[in-house]
Amino acid sequence: MKKMSIPALLAAASVYLTLPFTRLQALAPEDEVNPLIAPTLDLPKLPRAIVAASVRAEVSTDVKDLFAQFNKTFEEFKAKNDETLKGKADVVLSEQVDRLNGAMDDLEKSIEEITIQIAAAKLNGGKEQPRDAEYTADFSAYFRKDVASKKMEEIRAAATKTDGEGGYLAPVEWDRTLSGRLKQISKIREYATVQTISGAGFTKVFTDRAIGSGWVGEQASRPATSTPAFTSLAFPLGELYANPGATQGLIDDAEVDIEAWLAGEVSTEFARQEGIAFLSGDGSNKPHGLLTYVTGAANAARHPWGDIKVTNSGAGAAITTDGILGIIYDLPADYEANAKLFINRSSVGALRKLKDAGNNYIWQPAFEAGQPSTISGVPIVDIPGMPIVGANNIVALYGDMAETYIVVDRYGIRVLRDPFTNKPFVQFYTTKRVGGGVKNPDAMKALKIST
CATH class of the missing domain: 3.30.2400.10 (Major capsid protein gp5)
Structure with a gap:
């Protein structure tokens, strides 16, 4: 595992410094190394499942909590993406946008899975x-x-x-x-x-x-049209x-x-x-x-x-x-x-960055379980x-x-x-x-x- 230079380490670590340490402790399974404990870890190569977790709390099984987490993540995403659009883009900012995008994908998938389980349980009144x-x-x-x-x-x-x-x-x-x-x-x-x-x-x-038709006068003949x-x-x-x-x-x-x-x-x-x-x-x-x-x-x-x-x-x-x-x-x-x-679903990340002429994001998240996210009011299906x-x-x-x-x-x-x-x-x-x-x-x- 290669070592990182001090400037590179500080740049990569800055992504995590705004997060509570208790959240970072849960970033990796037992066989992984915490990025703050091991400065020799190549942070950009961390699995997406791990880094995506760094921008959201532990996944809840409550749909309301998941929607709250999703909306909060979406607001963070818009703020970071706006900075990118204003010409402030750099490697760290781009990584933050990508991580937030990945976190929204994971949350959306979790909401969908829980919704399916709830629907299955309610099928035929549970009978x-x-x-x-x-x-x-x-x-x-x-x-x-x-x-x-x-x-x-x-x-x-x-x-x-x-x-x-x-x-x-x-x-x-x-x-x-x-x-x-x-x-x-x-x-x-x-x-x-x-x-x-x-x-x-x-x-x-x-x-x-290929049916034919035509306009005629009151007493004009009616020739055959194509059938x-x-x-x-x-x-x-x-x-x-x-x-x-x-x-x-x-x-x-x-x-x-x-x-x-x-x-x-x-x-x-x-x-x-x-x-x-x-x-x-x-x-x-x-x-x-x-x-x-x-x-x-x-x-x-x-x-x-x-x-x-x-x-x-x-x-x-x-x-x-x-x-x-x-x-x-x-x-x-x-x-x-x-x-x-x-x-x-992986292409939806590109949709989230789009804005209309009024500088409004045209992608919007779902607001209740069982409903899809939309783009310009159109439902999106994965x-x-x-x-x-x-x-x-x-x-x-x-x-x-x-x-x-x-x-x-x-x-x-x-x-x-x-x-x-x-x-x-x-x-x-x-x-x-x-x-x-x-x-x-x-x-x-x-x-x-x-x-």
Whole structure:
């Protein structure tokens, strides 16, 4: 570990000197060294999780406390950023702005996580979903011992006849639980239109909007006008799978809810894969992603109504206020009511620094739990897979996601119990068929980092 010069040490340490020492004591876990105790520590390389904690108190589990901490941090951020904008920027000031920005990200994430937990606890008044007791018992027996009742055998036979594949349908309760978790984790699924089907695929019919009209006098002839043509657009399904496993001994002796365990494993993996595919999927055994429909992208010509139009940010490597306002006002008024800005959380830090012509910050934090932060009054939705701020990146999408994107779900989750392939583990091979694509490119606009 390299040593720092006295001037460099004083400059770096000055960041911490305005904070109570008791707060600094909690900066690092036991295997880290307190920066005030060890002057040989390279402060600029401290993990962000540690330095972010230096600008806020210990994270509370009370939403009101978190909002108070967030608002206080935001005021500190604005004060430091104003100094930067006035030409007083230096290394220490820039680091302070970045740390405050990171602290707000952490606090926002904590608020979101607690809000989700509260919402889950309040779901159905805290009561369990109604269950088919006989079916659930049969399914549990199948999981533990591969013992199938006559009812399960009938379901397996029906599944085979319908889809040409063997397997058991998961209980309706389990299927509903998984779908709920996917919606909670995958933001595109949460805001998009979800179409459940029972067939092998889904096709939507569109017109070319080429209908003619004209003005005529009272007694003038009415010649024929052009009639719009129709075209179809297919949304093929891809198969999403997960294959978690456990030893037979654990399954035999476990006191935990096996169905809940499997649902948790599968929902996390499916949500991760869906999030990637709904955003950038190439359509090969997976959905067609939103970003592939943007002007110049692979599927820009796929939709009969055209592509998702691009608005430039106005700067070669940054988001600007004019760029944000441009993408907002480029969207047709018909879609404004449900429009949101979809952007990576890491890019929100750049939004927080933007001001309007009146020198007011256009980004504003949420004022109550469950509500998003806003930019020029527009709600912001975190999409982890969106590109970050960088030259020529599509850094944000703005519009009505429900009108723009459709998720196609094939009804039913299939679970195959496999005790043979990987002994002594029992694998639970779980599949779900899902597709997706843009149904109305006019309802969404894209922001590109470009002049």
